[in-house]
Amino acid sequence: MRERIFKSSNFHQPNVGEPIRSVVSESEDSAVIAWYVQPGQRISAHLHPVGQDTWLIQSGMGDYQFDASGSTKPIQAGDVVIAHRGEVHGVLNTGNEPLIFVSVVSPAAAGYELKTA
Template identity: 50%
Template sequence: MKAETESRIFSVDEYVRPSNGEPIRSVVLETNDSVVVVWHAYPRQEIAAHVHPHGQDTWTVISGEAKYYQGNGVEIHLKAGDIAIAKPGQVHGAVNSGPGPFIFVSVVAPGSAGFALSEK
């Protein structure tokens, strides 16, 4: 039997979509199991606080830094190399607090995790 030749390796750089408006959600792959997204935020740009009622969102920071919202007004500092995990229903979001772009990969699982805006 011949192995699948579908690509399983993706370059973050190919999915970075800088925007002077709202940060753009650049989808790498979407299945029933998960949604993989690359985010780019310029200094002071924000990914609004939100929740996924039925799934987990895992962020892996590629470059830059940000204030990461955890709900109830709590913010923590994220930097390149950090991994932030929001379990189902946990508030998360961020504002770029550094001098350069904040780039991260988000993996939401399952793909049907849902989305709702929330307070920081």
């Protein structure tokens, strides 16, 4: 039987350089990713050309980039943040504690395009 229950805390990995993308589970339908973003770290602006990325913020806070021009909105623990197909998104941890969240990309083959200014 395929594993269906996971402890997200087992996947969150702090890193000094860039945040680490830790795959919790992946199937044809979706990829579930655990993120641990240290204060001052950033997940660069990107988009998924053929899918959606949903973030479930577990702790911390940050400035969520929601368009290619760099516009941001604050996010924090308890928020659910959705980037629909083709929508630019990224985040900068502006807090004093780690920004910890789980991302669900659907479908798993949603693609990834980095967006630079």
